[in-house]
Amino acid sequence: MAVSAETSRSHAKNRFAIVLAVLMAALILLDVGLDQGARKAALFSIGLAMGITLYASSFGFSGSWRAFLSEGHGAGLRGQMLMLAIACLLFFPAIEARELFGHRVGGFVAPVGLSVAVGAFLFGIGMQLGGACASGTLFTVGGGNSRMAITLLFFVIGSVAATHHLGWWLALPSFGPVSVIRIFGAWPALVMALALFGGIAALSVWIEHRKHGRLISHQRDGDALRHPLWRGAWPWIWGAIALALLNYATLALAGRPWGITSAFALWGAQGADTLGIPVGDWDYWQRRTGALSQNLLADTTSLMNFGIMIGALAAAGIAGKFSPxxxxxxxxxxxxxxxxLLLGYGARLAFGCNIGSFFSGTASGSLHGILWLACAGVGNLLALRLRPLFGL
Structure with missing residues (x-):
């Protein structure tokens, strides 16, 4: 009887999650569609699809890096390299042409400097202490993880704090924006990018073989092409393909790639402004006139972030795993x-997170995306030694 009661409560929670997600999604779609048009409604829908994909495939970055750096399991890392390879194949020609489906587009190309190096390093530490990256934080919060709700709150606080100091960090030595597409052309740059991703994937295979004598087989790695998507626990390959395509759709509709953390700074700034903190006097926000009074649903990044959390909520309910x-x-x-705090602060310094800087920056041909990868990796290595101090 006790087991039956527990099962009944679990079913009720999951039904509640599904109904709540559907209602929130419908209300936002209606509001955005009527007020801002079909393009914004489509971007929110892409956010929903991203949330479902991230949750169903557990396509986080911090867990994959932790598994590789501490145990030599490279499946998640190889999934990321596949995602980048597909994205670059799609992005590079469009970024070079500056046009996609008749609409003007541009990538995330940021300076290669000390602020990126320090920011990515701090972000890497935050990934392992906070428990997730930026996309991982959103989909785990949507899926009902209460510890990650704490991470998200302080992610927002760290983001807005960084905007107060950002001018000082950006004044540090930098090479300026470096685009391999602009320097070499789309196709030579693509060959170099694919060689890099293939090399990292091959290195992960070699390390895994050396440490374990074979590639460790997990459910999500095996028989990927015949795995039914509706059962959850998607193979890495499905998550990689879906996220690359969804980022490409974002580029086509928004005119720029997928980003996450600029919205966190906006949320924090609006909250601080409400509390009477004069964030409007800060140089960062003076250059963003009207942002502090902006409806968050009018901000594309915020809108897509809400979609990710709602999509993950629905996915958790469908999978029967919503149990906060x-x-x-x-x-x-x-x-x-x-x-x-480290995630939020580091993301602003580095012009973005694992999505805005690493995924979308690399897909845009920006060298700062590769610098982000290297420095965030060092931060992850250090944080792995710190995790036991916090009972992780």
Whole structure:
């Protein structure tokens, strides 16, 4: 009887998650569609699809990097390299032409400098202490993870704090924006990018073979092409393909790639402004006139972030895994606070996160995306030594 009651409660929670997700999605689609048009409604729908994909495939970055750096399991890392390869194949010609389907588009090309290096390093530490990257934070919060809600709160706080100091960081030495597409042309740059991704994937295979004697087989790695999507636990290959295509759709509709963390700074700034903190006097926000009074649904990045969380909520309910808990130990909670602050602060310094800088920056042909990967990797290595101190 006890088991039956527990099962009944679990079913009720998951039905509630599905109904809530559908209602929120319908209301936002109606509001955005009527007020801002079909293009914004489509971008919100892409966010929903991203949330479902991220949750169903568990396509986070921090867990994959932790598995590779600490245990030599490289499936997740290879999934990321596949995602980047597909994205670059799609993005590079469009970025060079500056046009896609008749609409003007541009990539995320940012300076290659100390601010990126330091920001990515801090972000890498935050990934392992906070428990996720930017996309991972959104989809785990949407799926009901209460510790990650703490990470998200302090991610927002760290983001807005960084906007107060950003001018100082950007004044540090930098080579300026470096686009391999502009320097070499789309197709030679693509060959170099694919060689890099293939080399990293091959290195992960070699390390995994050396450490374990074989490639470790997981459910999501095997028989990928026949795996039914509706069962959840998608293979990495499905997550990689879907996210690359969804980012391409974002480029086509928004005129720029997928980003996440600029919205966190906006959320934090609006909250701080409401509390009477004069963020409007900061140089960062003075250059963004009207942002502090803007409807968040009018901000494309915020709109897509809401879609990701709602999509993940629906996916958790459909998979029967929506079960939020509120028992969080002191040390894991402290790690979430520190990790969130480092994630938010680091993302602003580095012109974005694992999505805006690494995924979309690399897909845009910007060298700062590769610098981000290297420096965030070092931060992850250091943080792996810190995790046990927080009971992680």
């Amino acid at each position: 808990g509120f028992r969080i130990g002191v040390r894991p909670a402290a790690a979430a606070v520190i990790g969130g």
